[in-house]
Amino acid sequence: MIYGGGLNMGQVIGESTANGGEPASSPVTMQNLIAIIMHSLLDIGLVRLVDGLSQDLLNAVTGYSPIRGLV
Numbered sequence: 001m002i003y004g005g006g007l008n009m010g011q012v013i014g015e016s017t018a019n020g021g022e023p024a025s026s027p028v029t030m031q032n033l034i035a036i037i038m039h040s041l042l043d044i045g046l047v048r049l050v051d052g053l054s055q056d057l058l059n060a061v062t063g064y065s066p067i068r069g070l071v
Helices: 030-041 043-049 055-062
Strands: 024-025
Touching: 030 055, 043 055
Parallel strands: none
Antiparallel strands: none
């Protein structure tokens, strides 16, 4: 559950299988969760322009897509 950060609230994203064991549509990964947090905290466009950041850090901040429907 995510709250605040200027996100679109009050919705269900995706659906699970009949037994609730696996996502049936729109699976959300840990990378998507990190991306939505970074999107809420930082201006990603400006982060891409900062000199001296390691490629690993840039990939962690900008390399994944946020959860569709929340932004």
